[in-house]
Amino acid sequence: MAVEQDKIRNFCIIAHIDHGKSTLADRFIQYSHIVEDRQFREQMLDSMDIERERGITIKSQTVNLPYTAEDGNTYVFNLVDTPGHVDFSYEVSRAIYSCEGALLLIDATQGVEAQTLANMYLALEHDLEILPVINKIDLPAADIEGVKEQIEHELGLDPDDAVCISAKTGKNVEELFEHIVKKIPAPSGDLEAAPKALIFDSHYDPYRGVVLYVRVFEGEIKEGDTMLLMSSGASYEIEEVGHLRLKGIPQKSLRAGEIGYVIAGVKTIRDIRVGDTITIKEKPASQPLPGFKEVKPVVYSSIFPVDSNQYEELGKALEKLVLNDASLVYEKTSSVALGFGFKCGFLGLLHLEVVQERLEREFDLAVVFTAPSVQYRITQKDGTIITIETPDEYPDVTKIEKVEEPYIKAIIITPNEYVGGIMNLCMEKRGVQTSLLYLDKKRVELIYEMPLAEVLFDFYDRLKSISRGYASFDYDLIGLRETNLVKLDILVNGKPVDALSQLVFKDNAASRARAICKKLREEIPRHQFKIPIQGAVGSQIIARETISALRKDVTAKCYGGDITRKRKLLEKQKEGKKRMKMVGDVEVPQRAFLSALKASEGSE
Template structure:
């Protein structure tokens, strides 16, 4: 397959959640004819079960589409379908680094939303050609002129060049191919220069080792050649190269400007790093490519296997998952209650849920996760500054001079009828309104500064429910501010359970403790003795619930006669229960750890 470089186009589809990226990709794939109608299924690029169940894209996926232009030339169009959710914006930035252009999708009934703006800034950072596309023009509620005004005003693009399509019905989709050829520049790069290829993704195949996804910027790559990874300086011999056409399709060589994959029997996971540069071992390129900036995790949680002997399996699973999800960060951790595990950093709560589900499904692990927390900055009385994300590392309050927590700048776009409800939810989560403006006659953009710890704790779910799903939410981290932080501990039967500890704002501590104790009371099974569940700050108990004991009626056979006989038996039973409580241990089920994370509102 020898396509000239000037006939290659690399582009990505970016948009807010649910604006139709995956559906448009489906239509383009169908039109190109690389898959038969019999094998076709909706959201064909969303290959993970979890993506299909949730109806969202989590991983960027690449596909190479052959196309014959109106000028009769043969073109190869490399399309990358990207996620829309803010937690996976790292995937989007990596996809854009491999492209020369992007189609920006806008829903004809919803207009420009928070992630639309965030994505256009990402595309501008990479100097890409941006082509606006108005999708869902078949909807009865489509307002095309209104959306064109938004594209002019909010995005600063020329709305006259916008393509009108309906990805669902297929109207106007053929024009997307022509626009890719006409408006997106071909890749640059010398095919005869030393090989320089950027690794933008990879995944583990149990039979072939690590499959590396590359974008070749200079030179070319073919089987039998010896390649070197610049960061680890390890050398391998290439077994197979190819392009993605739903399935992997081997070719004899991939050249400058192309996107494809490479297999070289790589077994060492540590050798392959996202953002690394590949080159020929004998004829190296002068300098490594500028990789991707390291992901900046905002939510931290510890993961422990339910059975402690599964720790090696968890280690291996995290290594393999890290190949496919470069934004995952983890380090070793241990807990008195749960044994050895890992402290993991995530880009948001949805990212945390997805990683947990992938570990449980793809690697067959049962996991317990601790309460998610953020990074706090603690200034001690001796002047040293300590950054902690784990409640178990929280120092003695007497040694703390001040604590600071991360804040975010949140941008919430909603129809104006929900303004009051959004204000209320933000105030409940310690938010401060900084600005609001009307984007159109009935849509409003509200800006808040919010503590990141509050956003981690169910803010997004509450926002979606009070705005009936119309609210779109985007945020950026805006530095640290001083706060009044306390460590909230939970005691079950008098014993502290370190995996349930949380760092919370003092004003929220009593509510959070009461709520968590109630949840634990419902989850912990009853025993033959009473179990006290307590929330405490230091030595001060601030909430308590009791799991009542099973009781045996020991006075059943004492009918009539003296009351002192009954009392004697009851006293005897009471002593037995007391002794049982001293030696009895309480098993906390996995569901109890998870229930503490939900606020119950």
């Protein structure tokens, strides 16, 4: 059944983390009755186990909702629920691209936060109509008037347009439906033009191949057409098109302005690129739609299978993950200690953790990740410039002229009582303050320039604990600056473990080395001989821990008698241990790798 363009509303929900996006999406689904009450559960659109456990949205999800308005017309809402975490801002930008409007959700108890601003600017860049929504008005700490003031002063939006709701109790959600119909514009697009549809997401179905999620901007796409992928030039016959109502509802066609899915039996995963344009071979479009800007990874880490026989499986798993997560970048690599693996680029540390958990759960793979690092630019004395992401690429110190590392502009919004603690944290992380602005009587905006590498480890966790969860954080990359970098090697029993090598700022090397050695001492099981664990920069040892040897009581059978007899047995044992130490290899268990990689800087 074709839907008239003026009855369609495409919109996304954008907000800071934990302001209630997924709960509001649940209320929308309940009120449109596309799910029976007995099948309803919380976080309907968060389909991955990891999303439900952590209570966060990682993937943008789309759902098609019918709504009969007060004017008697039936409208179709295409709702896109987006993540709020800074690591998934690429997901948000893709969702925004396929919509005409955005609900900007603001927590009535927390007010406008860093990600609220960042996501609003993203929506404004794409000329979206923004409808402010104040959520959690049922809470005793809700300050509706204060938030309206922030909407006017900090966001520059009309506070009278704001709809006050409680997504949890459902209060005023019906009123919000009416506002969406009136305020958010209907899509435009010529039904007779050459078809153009943008792929904004995809996933792999083992029975049907790649399922593409598309927004049709021009023309019409229907079953039986031969679709053409404009970037790769590959063509496939379309088997099915339809709307997304938690599961696919097949339709005869998708027309300009609609959001839906396309199945075309695509088995060659490499042909599909999120951000590509689909057209129809019989009536091709001349120009593709402008895709999303190419995503640039900021954190690099290598992944290795624990069982080297699973290398091929790991490669296939990454290929399928990239379909569903276009911001993941990977290439082949190898390591002396860990064998063959893949060097990957991520948008942040949470992104890295999510990929690790998805590999373990969805593909049943046991994997080891090396210490995360950023991309450094090195100018050598002969004038050549190289970029490196991993410690094993670090050239000989004598050849280096200068090293540059990426810097970020960090924007922190916090209640004013936590400013002192946050300033100390930023200074400890080599941050330079560029601005301090009192937004109102209670809240302060701090802007710092600091190295990205310092934010990687424990910055976010410590910021949250210092501010009791009230501070919010967002960042933008601002370029490269000169730094004093060293390569930190970790030696176990005198042998360097390449998977634990790290590139660190010189002044932080000793504290980082001590933290890792301490962690390894706790995790590596004792052997029959002493095991030294050392941190080294070049030939200089800067940290050491020792795992004492297991000792068998060889004198247990000596009852009485001369002391020299006991001494002889102990000497013999000592010789054996010395010989064992020379030939004995120390196995570093996987959990020791993981805990060493989590050893946060400065925790001694």
